[in-house]
Amino acid sequence: MNELQPQKYNDSCLDRGLLVSLRDGELTPEETEKTLAHLALCPDCAADARGMQTASQEVYDLLTVLRPSPHEIPDTKLALSALQVRLEVQNRREESRTTVPSPVLSKIRFFQARKLQHPGRWWIAVAAAALVALLVLPNAGALANQFLALFSVQQFQPVSIDPQSFRGGIGEDLQSFGDVSIPGGLNDTQQATQAQVEQSLNFKLLLPGHLPPGVGHAMQFTLINSANGSFTFNAAKARAYLAQTGQSSVSIPSQLDGATYTITLAAGVIINYGNKCQQQDQGNQGCSGGKPFYIGEIPSPVIQATGKASLKDLLDFALSLPKLSPGVRLLLQDVNLNSGVVPLPIPPQIQAQQVTTHGVQGVLMTDSSLSLGALIWQTHGIIYGVAGATSDSAQLLASANSFQ
Amino acid sequence: MGMSSETRNKPLVNPTGEEAFEAVFTRYYPLVYQLAYHCTGQRDEADDIAQEVFLRFYYTPPHATSEVERRAWLCRVTTNLGLNALRSRQRRIYHEEKASDGVQTPTSEDAAQLNPEQHVIANEQAAFIRSVLAELPERQQTYILLRSIGLSYAEIAQATGVAPASVGSLLARAEREFRRRYHERATATKV
Numbered sequence: 001m002n003e004l005q006p007q008k009y010n011d012s013c014l015d016r017g018l019l020v021s022l023r024d025g026e027l028t029p030e031e032t033e034k035t036l037a038h039l040a041l042c043p044d045c046a047a048d049a050r051g052m053q054t055a056s057q058e059v060y061d062l063l064t065v066l067r068p069s070p071h072e073i074p075d076t077k078l079a080l081s082a083l084q085v086r087l088e089v090q091n092r093r094e095e096s097r098t099t100v101p102s103p104v105l106s107k108i109r110f111f112q113a114r115k116l117q118h119p120g121r122w123w124i125a126v127a128a129a130a131l132v133a134l135l136v137l138p139n140a141g142a143l144a145n146q147f148l149a150l151f152s153v154q155q156f157q158p159v160s161i162d163p164q165s166f167r168g169g170i171g172e173d174l175q176s177f178g179d180v181s182i183p184g185g186l187n188d189t190q191q192a193t194q195a196q197v198e199q200s201l202n203f204k205l206l207l208p209g210h211l212p213p214g215v216g217h218a219m220q221f222t223l224i225n226s227a228n229g230s231f232t233f234n235a236a237k238a239r240a241y242l243a244q245t246g247q248s249s250v251s252i253p254s255q256l257d258g259a260t261y262t263i264t265l266a267a268g269v270i271i272n273y274g275n276k277c278q279q280q281d282q283g284n285q286g287c288s289g290g291k292p293f294y295i296g297e298i299p300s301p302v303i304q305a306t307g308k309a310s311l312k313d314l315l316d317f318a319l320s321l322p323k324l325s326p327g328v329r330l331l332l333q334d335v336n337l338n339s340g341v342v343p344l345p346i347p348p349q350i351q352a353q354q355v356t357t358h359g360v361q362g363v364l365m366t367d368s369s370l371s372l373g374a375l376i377w378q379t380h381g382i383i384y385g386v387a388g389a390t391s392d393s394a395q396l397l398a399s400a401n402s403f404q
Numbered sequence: 405m406g407m408s409s410e411t412r413n414k415p416l417v418n419p420t421g422e423e424a425f426e427a428v429f430t431r432y433y434p435l436v437y438q439l440a441y442h443c444t445g446q447r448d449e450a451d452d453i454a455q456e457v458f459l460r461f462y463y464t465p466p467h468a469t470s471e472v473e474r475r476a477w478l479c480r481v482t483t484n485l486g487l488n489a490l491r492s493r494q495r496r497i498y499h500e501e502k503a504s505d506g507v508q509t510p511t512s513e514d515a516a517q518l519n520p521e522q523h524v525i526a527n528e529q530a531a532f533i534r535s536v537l538a539e540l541p542e543r544q545q546t547y548i549l550l551r552s553i554g555l556s557y558a559e560i561a562q563a564t565g566v567a568p569a570s571v572g573s574l575l576a577r578a579e580r581e582f583r584r585r586y587h588e589r590a591t592a593t594k595v
Contacts, residue, residue, distance in 0.1 A: 016580075017573025026557040026572065052576070059579045062586065063537075063552045065530045068441040074451055076433045080426060083455050087462060214448055288456065291448065 014038055019049045023056065082370050082389070086292065177238040182229040192223040192269075200225070200267045201297075203382055207271075208295060210402035212388060212395035216275035216290030224268040224298060232260045233309070247323055256317060259309035268298030273388075293388035295399075300381050344376070353393075357400045358384075366391040375400045429458055432475065436482050439553050443486025444493070445530050453485045476562030479555060483546050483563070487538075494538045532593075536586045544578035551575055 014035060021027050022035050039046045198205050200223055211217065235257035242250050272294055274287025305311045318324065319332055334343040344363055346352040355364045355375065362377025374387035375396045386399050433454060440453035460481055468474035537545055543564065550560045560575075561568040 015573065016576040017570075019572075020576040020579070021557070021572030024551075024557065024572070024575075055583055056579050059548070059583050059586075060552055062533055063442075063548070065526065065533055066442040066445065066552075068438060068447070068450070072441070072447055073434055073437055074447075076430055079433055079437070079451065079454065080429050083429065083458055086455065086459065214452075289452070291452065 012038075013042065013048075014045050016048070016052055019045075019052050020056065022049070023053060078370060082372070085370070085372065176241040178232050178234040179237075180229065180231050182227060192221045194219070194221055197221045197223050197269045201269065202266055203297075203299065203380075205269065206297065206384070206403040208386065208399045208402045209404055210398050211273060211293060212291065212390045212392060212399060214291040214390075215273050215293040215388065216277075216287065218274050218277040218287060220272045220274070220277040220287050222270045222272070224265070224270065226267040227265045228262065229265075230260055230262045233257060233314070242321075245323060247321060250320055250322070253309070253313055253317060255308035256313055259313070260306050261311065261314065262306065266299040268296065270294060270296045291389045293390075294386070295403075296383075296385040296387075298383050300378060300383055355393075355397055357397060358403070362400065364393055364396060366393055366396075425462060428461065428474070432478050433458070435475070435553065436478055439479060439482045439549065440486045440489075442549055442553065443483070443490045443534075445527075445534060449489060450486075453482060453489065456485060457481050472556075472559050473562055476555070476559045479550055479553075479559065480563040483549055487542065487545055487549075490534060490538050494535060497535075532589070533586075536582065536589055539585055540578065540581055543574070544581055547571070547575050547578045548582055 018027070018031075018035060022032065027035060039049055192200075194205075233256045235252050235254075238252055238256075242248055242252075272287045272292075273290065274292075275289025277287040305314075315332060319329065324332075331343045344352070344365075346365065350365050350367050352363055352365045354361050356362070357375065357377050358379050360377055360379045362375055364373070364375045366373040368391040371389055371391045372387075373391045373393065373396050374385060376383065376385040377400065378384070384400070384403065386396055388396075390396065436457050437450055437454040440457075441447070441450035444450050444453065457478060461478065466474065466477040468477055537548070540548070546564055547560060550563060555563070557568050557571040560566075560571050566574060
């Protein structure tokens with residue numbers, strides 16, 4: 001006799017495991033028949049089966065309070081979209097570790113390969129578009145000196161766009177019009193230590209004193225290393241490309257041929273927060289636990305136009321391409337050379353508003369359906385951003401305001 | 405009482421493709437979320453756990469040869485993460501209660517369907533049940549949780565690595581232990 005056998009009974013009595021299995025319909029037909037036959041003949045076991053049934057029922061009745069109510073179960077499609085965002089982010093981090101040059105180069109090829117069929121991918125699109133804007137668009141300095149433009153973002157301006165309008169654009173890859181050169185490549189250092197980061201930055205690293213609820217306090221630093229790149233317009237290459245894409249009618253301003261644009265990126269940092277972050281010697285798995293949350297601090301890139309053509313010439317040429325996708329056209333048209341405003345593309349499902357943080361105007365973007373949000377601003381030549389799995393504007397703003 | 409050969413040999417879609425992954429996600433996300441919620445009682449935390457489970461599934465899919473094995477794998481990972489979260493919560497509550505001399509703030513959850521008073525009572529009851537569950541030996545917590553969300557014995561066996569024939573006895577022990585501790589605690593609370 002064991003503890004699961006009814007007390008006082010003999011060895012032929014059924015143990016409770018068997019009775020529980022009977023209750024749950026988990027016995028084979030033969031076992032069921034044999035057990036029922038025994039219960040019919042043994043009043044002690046029958047009583048025990050009834051008692052067990054009642055006791056078990058009580059247990060599972062108690063456990064029903066742990067169930068979420070139906071309205072608390074997230075929509076599966078939205079949950080899938082949120083997961084796809086995370087997978088995208090992780091995949092891109094994987095790519096950045098395994099390919100040379102780094103993701104920054106791929107971002108130069110701006111919208112060409114963007115797939116926006118999933119609503120969650122706005123995140124990637126915004127990041128890419130913002131970077132493109134930073135990389136290729138001039139500012140007030142370009143007008144001040146047609147041949148030498150020192151880029152520095154003055155302000156971000158949200159611009160509503162339709163993701164579909166970025167599809168099918170032809171002529172959005174700089175390499176189709178010239179040669180992109182990035183000596184030494186672009187790369188980042190995953191899992192840098194805070195000390196390494198502080199040593200590499202030529203500005204003071206700021207950290208938020210406040211994190212949204214649910215965000216872990218462990219940090220993982222990714223150092224975006226400084227780099228230089230250049231783009232030299234090649235009229236012959238551009239002409240061949242335009243012919244190939246049915247845009248032969250576009251005229252190429254003579255001053256563009258051979259014009260070179262250089263870009264200088266100073267070191268920046270992206271910090272990932274979680275409950276637990278892998279250490280430098282433990283492989284690269286990022287942070288886990290807690291709500292995903294990132295901050296970024298990247299000096300505004302410096303773009304210099306040299307040679308015969310200005311940045312405005314390049315911009316005008318881009319706008320003259322008939323097959324430029326409407327989305328890119330809209331963004332380029334929204335560049336304000338006088339004020340140095342850089343457009344941020346905002347898909348319809350994103351709520352964007354201008355907010356004031358650290359005494360300057362920033363753009364707060366939230367997607368409440370996916371509980372995602374980001375805030376980006378620029379001050380003292382540094383572009384700061386916070387982004388995470390929260391659409392709580394107050395929390396994002398509080399985090400931004402707490403940078404110190 | 406074991407897993408039928410038909411079930412075991414049921415052909416699977418290769419889980420490596422995007423579409424197949426989406427199909428698995430769509431099919432099992434509600435189950436995984438509910439299991440995680442059973443453990444945590446917090447929507448955000450349950451969603452975090454569910455996302456983590458599917459990230460793991462995406463990057464290191466199990467070598468499942470049947471739906472039973474796949475479902476069991478998802479439930480095992482969810483239970484492990486969920487019960488870890490529950491244990492951490494219980495430790496935190498214990499320290500907070502100690503610090504605040506026994507005053508416990510009910511966890512906040514969606515009160516859309518309840519008035520504030522009902523909401524607090526429901527939260528307190530759920531927190532109490534979870535605290536009883538958290539006291540059980542880890543494997544007993546798992547057996548009860550998996551059964552309470554409707555897993556078959558074959559799936560419970562697969563998820564916990566025990567023989568299917570043992571599941572009935574193990575469940576019986578776990579249920580009895582849960583009930584005993586529940587009544588002990590409930591009585592002590594009343595006193």
